[in-house]
Amino acid sequence: MKKIVCFKNIGQLVQTTSVAPPEIRVRANCALVTENGKVRKVIANAKVQPSQYDRTIDLGGRAVIPGFVDCHTHLIYAGDRKKEMEARARGASYLDILKTGGGILTTVKATREASEESLFESARRRMRRMTELGTTAFEIKSGYGLDLETEKKILRVGRRLRDELGVPVTLTYLGAHAVPRGMSKDAYLNFVIESLPEFRGLADGVDIFCERDAFSAADLRRLFLSAKLLGFQLRAHVEELSRQGGCFEAARLGALSCDHLEHASPADIRAMKLSGTTATLMPGVALFLGGQKLPLVHAMLDAGVPLALATDCNPGSSPAYNMQTVLYLAAHLYRLTPEQALAAATLGGARGLDGHARYGGLLPGQRADFLVLKTGDYRDLFYYFGENFAEKTYLAARPAKPSTPPF
Ligand code: NIG
Ligand code: FE
DSSP, X not given: OOOEEEEEEEEEEEEEEETTTTEEEEEEEEEEEEETTEEEEEEEGGGOOGGGSSEEEEOTTOEEEEOEEEOOOOOOOOSOOHHHHHHHHTTOOHHHHHHTTOTHHHHHHHHHHSOHHHHHHXXXXXHHHHHHTTEEEEEEEOOSOOSHHHHHHHHHHHHHHHHHHOSOEEEEEEEETSOOTTSOHHHHHHHHHHHGGGGBTTBSEEEEBBSTTSBOHHHHHHHHHHHHHTTOEEEEEESSSSOOSHHHHHHHTTOSEEEEOTTOOHHHHHHHHHHTOXXXXXXXXXXXXXXXXXXXXXXXXXXXXOEEEOOOOBTTTBOOOOHHHHHHXXXXXXXXXXXHHHHIIIIIHHHHTTOTTTXXXXXXXXXXXXXXXXXXXXXXXXXXXXXXXXXXXXXXXXXXXXXXXXX
C-alpha cells in the first residue's frame, strides 16, 4: 500500500545536487511530496491538492534542508574525559596523555567494564539527541575495546542501534585505534589483522589511527591489504597531528574516505582526487584540542576532491553532538560558503559512506530525511552564532522521537 505524505508551505527547500563541485538547489514556496518514506517530487505550493495525499502537513513557511550525515563518530563509549581536558588546558598534549596510558586508553578501560546494555542506553540517548539536532544518518566506529570481546560488544550495540532507530548506520571496526597496555605495537597489529574475518557481517568497514605514537603508514598498508581482500570499506584517521603518509597510502588502496587531514599535503590532495576518496573534515576537533593547523580546504575544493563534514563525536577530542555547530565552524574557520558547507555535511557525508544513492540530498528516490528549521532561511545556520535552529527532524517522512539529555 502506498502512503503519500505532502509537506506543504515550505518557505525554502534545499536539496543537495552535487558533492564535487558542491552544489545545492534552493526553491521557494514549495511542497515536498513523499511516498513510503522516500522523496517523490517537489512541487509549487500553489499546486498542492490535499485530496491526493494520505496526509498533508503545513510547515508554516519554514526552511527545510536535507538531514545531516555524520560520517565519522565514536559514539559508543563509557565515561568521560573532563579531567584530561583540564590537563590539556594546563599544557599537556593529547599524544602525551595517550603515551602515559591515558586518553583513548582511559575510555578503553571504562568501555571494557561497561555492560552491553548500559553502552546501548547511553549511545541511544546520544543518537536521539543528535537526530533532534538534525542528523539523520551515522557512521559509528568501535575502537574502545582493543580486544576481541569488547570490540564485538561495541559493534553489536551499533547493530542494535541501527535496527531500533531506523536510520542509516554504517559500522566500522577500529581495532587499530591505539596499542593496548602490555602489548607491543606489532603483536597487537598482527592480532587486529588476524581478527578481521571475525568482523565480517558485524562491521561494514575498517579504520586505523595513523599517527605518531599510534600506527604508521606501513601499518595502514598491511591492515588495508587484508581488509580489502575481505571486502571491507576502508577509511582512515590520517594527517591529524602530524604528516605520516597515511593519506597517500589509503587513497592508493582505494579508501572511501580519509579523515582529519590537517597536515595533508598537495600530493595527498592529488591522490584523493585521483582515487575518488572523500576528504572528511572535523573542525570541532581542532577547536577542542586547540593549537591545530587548518587543513588545505580550498586546495581540496579547487582540485575537485569531494568534501564531507562530521562531528567525530567522542569523549576525548570532540564531545560534540551538534552538526549545526560543525557547519558553523567549517564555514567560518575554513571560509566556506553556506552552499559548500551544507553540501559537505549532507550528500558529502553520504558519499563518504557510499550511501549517496539512498540518502543525503533529499533528492527524488532518496529517503525523506530532513530537518525543518525554525526560520525561513537556511543561511541563518551560518549567520547567528551558537543558536539551535532545529524545529523538527523527519526520518523517512516521519517525525523523530524527542530526546532525553545525553549528559
Ligand atoms: O578521531 N584520534 C583518534 N581518535 C579519535 C579520538 C578518540 C579519543 O580521543 O577518544 C579522533 O580524534
Ligand atoms: Fe575519529
